[in-house]
Structure formats: structure tokens, C-alpha cells
Amino acid sequence: MSETKNIMIVGVGGQGTLLASRILGSVLTQQGFDVKMSEVHGMSQRGGSVVTYVKYGERVYSPIVDTGEADFILAFERLEAARWISYLKKDGTLILNDRPISPMPVITGAMEYPADISEKICAKGVKLIASDALEMAENAGNAKSVNVVLIGILSAIMGFDETLWQKALTECVKPKFLELNQKAFALGRAYGQSIK
Amino acid sequence: MKQLMLGNAAVARGLYEAGCRFVSAYPGTPSTEIPECAATYKEIYAEWAPNEKVAYEAALGAAFGGARSFCSMKHVGLNVAADPLFTSSYTGVNGGMVVAVADDPAMHSSQNEQDSRHYAIAAKLPMLEPSDSAECLEFTKLAFELSERFDCPCLLRTCTRVAHSQSLVELSDRVEHMLKPFERNPVKYVMMPANAIKRHPAVEQRTADLVEYAESAAINRVEMGDTEVGYVTSGTGYQYLRECFPNASILKLGMVNPLPVKLIADFAARVKKLIVVEELDGIIETHLRANGIRVDGGKDIFGPCGELSQNRIRAALGMKLPEFVSFDEPVPQRPPALCPGCPHRGLFFTLSKLGVTVMGDIGCYTLGALPPLKALDTTVCMGASISGIHGFNTVRGAESAKNTVAVIGDSTFMHSGITGLVDIVYNKGVSTVMILDNSITGMTGHQQNPTTGKTLKGEDAPAVSLEKLCGAVGVKRVRVCDPYALDELKAIVSEELAADEPSVIIARRPCMLLPEVKAAPALVVDKDKCVGCKLCMQIGCPALSFGDKKAHVDPTLCVGCELCTQMCRVGAICKREAK
Numbered sequence: 001m002s003e004t005k006n007i008m009i010v011g012v013g014g015q016g017t018l019l020a021s022r023i024l025g026s027v028l029t030q031q032g033f034d035v036k037m038s039e040v041h042g043m044s045q046r047g048g049s050v051v052t053y054v055k056y057g058e059r060v061y062s063p064i065v066d067t068g069e070a071d072f073i074l075a076f077e078r079l080e081a082a083r084w085i086s087y088l089k090k091d092g093t094l095i096l097n098d099r100p101i102s103p104m105p106v107i108t109g110a111m112e113y114p115a116d117i118s119e120k121i122c123a124k125g126v127k128l129i130a131s132d133a134l135e136m137a138e139n140a141g142n143a144k145s146v147n148v149v150l151i152g153i154l155s156a157i158m159g160f161d162e163t164l165w166q167k168a169l170t171e172c173v174k175p176k177f178l179e180l181n182q183k184a185f186a187l188g189r190a191y192g193q194s195i196k
Numbered sequence: 197m198k199q200l201m202l203g204n205a206a207v208a209r210g211l212y213e214a215g216c217r218f219v220s221a222y223p224g225t226p227s228t229e230i231p232e233c234a235a236t237y238k239e240i241y242a243e244w245a246p247n248e249k250v251a252y253e254a255a256l257g258a259a260f261g262g263a264r265s266f267c268s269m270k271h272v273g274l275n276v277a278a279d280p281l282f283t284s285s286y287t288g289v290n291g292g293m294v295v296a297v298a299d300d301p302a303m304h305s306s307q308n309e310q311d312s313r314h315y316a317i318a319a320k321l322p323m324l325e326p327s328d329s330a331e332c333l334e335f336t337k338l339a340f341e342l343s344e345r346f347d348c349p350c351l352l353r354t355c356t357r358v359a360h361s362q363s364l365v366e367l368s369d370r371v372e373h374m375l376k377p378f379e380r381n382p383v384k385y386v387m388m389p390a391n392a393i394k395r396h397p398a399v400e401q402r403t404a405d406l407v408e409y410a411e412s413a414a415i416n417r418v419e420m421g422d423t424e425v426g427y428v429t430s431g432t433g434y435q436y437l438r439e440c441f442p443n444a445s446i447l448k449l450g451m452v453n454p455l456p457v458k459l460i461a462d463f464a465a466r467v468k469k470l471i472v473v474e475e476l477d478g479i480i481e482t483h484l485r486a487n488g489i490r491v492d493g494g495k496d497i498f499g500p501c502g503e504l505s506q507n508r509i510r511a512a513l514g515m516k517l518p519e520f521v522s523f524d525e526p527v528p529q530r531p532p533a534l535c536p537g538c539p540h541r542g543l544f545f546t547l548s549k550l551g552v553t554v555m556g557d558i559g560c561y562t563l564g565a566l567p568p569l570k571a572l573d574t575t576v577c578m579g580a581s582i583s584g585i586h587g588f589n590t591v592r593g594a595e596s597a598k599n600t601v602a603v604i605g606d607s608t609f610m611h612s613g614i615t616g617l618v619d620i621v622y623n624k625g626v627s628t629v630m631i632l633d634n635s636i637t638g639m640t641g642h643q644q645n646p647t648t649g650k651t652l653k654g655e656d657a658p659a660v661s662l663e664k665l666c667g668a669v670g671v672k673r674v675r676v677c678d679p680y681a682l683d684e685l686k687a688i689v690s691e692e693l694a695a696d697e698p699s700v701i702i703a704r705r706p707c708m709l710l711p712e713v714k715a716a717p718a719l720v721v722d723k724d725k726c727v728g729c730k731l732c733m734q735i736g737c738p739a740l741s742f743g744d745k746k747a748h749v750d751p752t753l754c755v756g757c758e759l760c761t762q763m764c765r766v767g768a769i770c771k772r773e774a775k
Contacts, residue, residue, distance in 0.1 A: 004439075012530065013532065025200050025362060026200075029198075029199070029200050029364070034363075034364060035200055035362075035363065035364060036328070036361055036362065036363045037200070037361065037362040037363075038357055038360065038361040038362075039360055039361075040226075040304045040305070040356065040360060046532035046533055046534070046535060046560065046563065046639075047530075047532055047533045047535065047738050048530055048531055048532035048533070049529075049530040060363070061434075061435040061436070061438040061439040062432075062435045062436050062438075062439040062505070062506050063328070063357050063358075063361035063363070063432075063435065064357060064505055064506075066505050066506050066507040066518070067507055067517070067518065067520045068507075068517065068518025068519050068520035069506075069507075069518055079527060079528065079530070080530070082523040082525075082527050083523075083527045083530075085520075085521060085522065085523050086520045086521065086522045086523070087520070088520065088521065089518065089520075090518075090519050090520070090521075102741055103528050103529065103530035103531075104530070104531060104533050104566065104567065104568075104736060104738070105528040105529060105567075106528050107733070107736070107738070107740065107741055107742075108567055108568045108733065108736065109733075109742070110528075110567065111526070111528040112528075113528065114523075114525050114526075114527065114528075117523075120523065120524075120525075121521075121523065124521040125521070126521055143752060
């Protein structure tokens, strides 16, 4: 029986993590895997820390990923990478949009935003793919397409036929925004392939 | 082909396939998507009710009327619907009735983590508990069959990890169920003492029949493997267990009330040790102990708080946990915050500055309790702000009434704020109530309510006028204001607090996230004018930050509400063109 693979998508409410997980879920379903995805709605949507678990394999049981279990963490923001890094498997890979978004305790001055997060994570021996997904998203035409840029990077690392990813993109994105998101995906995928 | 489906969507699909005709609900995380998805099927009538009690009674009426009917709510919603729940156990149904209740272990979006299985036991009703989306669909259909076969509403218990997880489901066609005739039967449907006395033994007999069913029901499934340890579990507990122990012996209970006795005793006899794995309270465990079945591990190792997970099970059983790396510095929390442009922000800033005691309620505005606004003093349940302020001010006297306000949203006011306001007026209280009318049910993700002029199906509907309603209750001082206009707001709150009679202030402005609300262009900080006083930072807007001794506006987040402009004494935050 093939082992279950675990992916976490972490970020800040409003960054579009749900679209990223939908695209991923569609690719995995097309591949014929058993798939489970878990997310939390409600309170966490209001700019809070958000996490989505995506799991696939021959047969998936638990819908959540626990500490030390994630094969990939797709972090949409630096501080969120630090928050969830303990969920990464020993030989797992962190894919990071290396940008900060200040949380309320930092905005109010109650706490400092930790410095050099990606360097400190790297020093722990974690496989890190840092990127400026925001810049790529802006180059694609819209800062909001960070989610699809990161999915593009992940697609290069995970494998699976590119047509599956393209089909999933078409399924999950509104036609009006498809061209923009295809550009964002291509930029992310090219970046992922360049550093693989 | 199988498709990925959210647990809640799968329940709705189950309603469709089971021929359900009537759905009534009040939104509540994590149950909200069930009626939303049900409403997309044209064969199903679906509505938002003002509260869960109304939703339950409407569904019960539809079941009396001969249709397959449904209502859903979050766990605390069942507290509101508890009155009809208990007596509907006596009346039974005509068409089948299913009640979904979504628990929230770990309180991702709730004020407590009560275990709804207690209600099934107390009301003597069957309760099914699915563990993934496929079971959500299958169990919903089965619940209708059980409801009709045993003549009672059937409960369906989910939790956050089932309701808000997606997994694969296989779809079938809808099977229509024609409306059954309604036959007068007062002994069954009119629950006055003389009739109810006759119904109670029927309820007890039904429980005995349901236990008999539970002993051999296919959804109570024994999976034999290694016999060193046997696990008894239900719902998500099964999924976490199977992830940890692919070869363990497991008794998975799909029906969590009533519980079988013989089935569990037989299972216990086939394994050396018996461990009960259940989220929240030790209900299965207590049942086993009451029936003299040996339990070698349960709440003593898992505890009653929070969610289970595969690692929590591994840790409780003394197994090795996967290795991980950690980030060695404190990571600042990222709590949810009021959105940029949220109409509640200026209101809570004003209340905070006035130094008044604020009795809060359930909704987005509960976030006003967090720093830097820190404006709420109490939050209990839906409607408790208004009834609570009445008790608070009555015992603390006239001075208290001049320094205390209740805040409640438009949807929460319709849910259970009205009766509290009646209490204040009727009993000659003088409290000040603020209705934060943002024209939508916000926190659960934008559901319509009786004040918005739209139905769940998106049709136009008569909108309840809050002003007229408060007036009809007997409140003479009803004021309406815009929470963006800070000076006016402050003046009105001060006037109404001073008044020696009850008053209602309706702070009205639609939620910034509504599609019909257009954001203004992002504001800019004039660096030459900014003196770095940080006054603007007091409103806790996520679009504002401070660095290099100046305020900054994030142009991707700012919606130009100009609250910070009103805070600034040197006119440094302005519209782009004005700079």
C-alpha cells in the first residue's frame, strides 16, 4: 500500500489559501488518489492564521496533519512558516513566499516580528525553497495571484503531468481570471524547475 | 466518478437524494454550508429561520405535514432548540425528520465545546455520527429511514473535522417521497398531560427497539485485526485510530445513541485490552462501565478537552511521536481581527474611549474584545447582551445604567435579542442597547437574515425594520447613526447613556466585505505632516503599520474608510488626490 502524503498550506486569512487547496485537490483526484482536505472556516477568516491540510494516497484516514508529518508545507507568509514548521517531516520541504505580514500584536507594538526567519529555519537543516511569489504575482498582473504562483512552484517539485495542473486551474478559476492565473502558474512553475 | 466534497455539502447531497423537501436553519460554524448547499437544489425548499428553535419547529411542522424535513445548527444552537427537541421525541413524526448538529471540539469558532450526544441521551432520540463525507451522505439518507421506521426525529452529529473536511463521495439519484396525508391524531400530536402520559411509555419502548436495532446495525461495524488491544470509537476517532493502527481491532459505532450492549460486550471478549477513543466527554466509556464491561483506557488517558489527533492518540498510548524541528523564538499570535473598513471598529474605539462597561454578544463584533480596542466585558451566548445588561443595571443601580451599554448585531438581535429588549421595557429598565446593523450575518460568512430583504434562495423578501420593531416594543428613544462618523457617534452614545429611560442606538453601515459595498481608494500618509504620535494606531486597523517613526498605510488592504483620518490631529492621513 502506498504511503499517505501530507501537504499543508498555511497563510493569513484572505491570501487565497482555499483556492490553492482546491487546485491541488483537483489534480490529486484526477490522478485517482484517495484524497482528504481539511480547513477551518469562521473566526480564522478574519485575517487570522489559516491552515489547510491536504492528504493523498491509496487510502487516507485522518483528515488532519500532525507535528512531524508534512511532506510539503506551502507557506504564504514568513511568520506562518515559523508557526507551522514543527509540522514538517524530518526530510520534508518548505516552500515559502518570503514576505512578512504583521499580525496585530506586532501592529500594536506588543511583540516584535522575529528577524531572519528563513535563515533560522534553514540553519535547522530544513529543505527550503524561498521565493518572492508576490513579485511573480505582480509580474503576472495581480498581487492576489500569489496562491497560484506557489501552486506553480509546488507543481514543479511534485511532478504529475502538467496538463493535469492546467485542467485543475481551468476548473477552479473563474474564466475572467484564467489567463492571469495561467501566467502566474507558469512563472511559479518555471521558478520551481530552475531550482529543483 | 467519485468527487471531492465538503462534509456539509455531502449532508446536503444526502438530503437531496433522500427526497427531503423542507430545510430550515440558522447559520452557525461549522454547520452553515449544509442549508447553503441544500438551497442550490431546486427540489428542496430551504430557508434561514430567525433562530434554531424556530428552525426546529418549522421542520417538525413540515414533518407533521407529511414531508421529509431537515434542520441544522451548531452545538450551541441545539440549546436554543432544546424545547421542541424534547417534546418532539414524544410526538414523533409523520414524514421523516433529520436534525444535524455540528460540534466544535477545540472551539475553532465557538464559545464552548459541549458534547451534543448528551442531548440525544436526554431526549431519547437516535443519533448517527459520520466520520467522513461519504458517511455524511450515506448516514443522512439512513437517518430519514430510521426517523420514519421508529417514528421520531433522528439526530446527525458532525464535528468541525467532518463538516469542514473534503473527501470522496459517490452520487446517486434523488428518490422522491410523496407528501404523506396528515391524519388528525391528538393523542400523538397534542402534548397535554393526559396525552403525553400515554406517549412516554411509547418513547421508552422505542429506545428498547432502537437498542435492538443498534446490536446488528451495519453502521456499528466490527473490524477484527490484532486482538492484543481492541478500540471502541466513533466519528473522527475512527479515522485517527486507523491512521495510527492499520491492523488494530476496532468497533466503529456509527450510531452513538442508543448504544448497543451485547455487540460491545462480545467485542470486548475477543480482545485482551479494551480502550475507548472518543472526543470530548466519556459517553461510550460511561455506558460500558454501567453495563459492567471492562475498560482499560478512556478519559483517564485522553482527557475531555479539545480535539483528538493521531499524535494525541500516540502520546496517550505511550508511543513514539514523529520527529520535528522547531522555531526557537516566540512566534507572535495572529488572532482574527476586525477587517479594514469594518463598521464595528470606530464604534468600539468610541466605547473604549468613553470607558463604559460593554455587555457583548455573538458575532464578528466579539473581536472587539481583542487588543488594542479591548472594548468588551462579557460575552456568553446569543442575545445575552440585552437580557444581561438588564440584570446588571438593575442590581447596580442608576449610575451603572449611565456607564453600561449592550452591543448586538442585526442577525443576533433577530435571533434572541428582541425578548431581552421586551424585558427591559416591560420591567421599567433604563438600559442602553446598541444594535450593530451591518446588514448581514457576518461571522459565519455572509448569510441573509430577516432584516436584509433577501432569502436563503436569493429572492427578495420583506425586511424587518429595526426602528419600527424597537418602537413597537415600547422603546421611545430609538436613534440611528453611522458608525464611521466618530464625533456624532460619541455624542449620541453620551446622550442616550444619560437618558433616564431605555434607548436603542442603531449603528448602521453594511459590512465592508459585501459585494455591493465599494471600497474607496486607499489613503496615503503625508510623511512631512506625520509626527509619529501613533494616535491612528489605537484603532487596530490591519492596514496601518508603524516604522521609522511614521505611520504607513498598506495600499493593498486599505479601503479608504477614513477612520484613521479622523484620529489624526495633524491631517497627515489623506486621500491620494488631496495630497
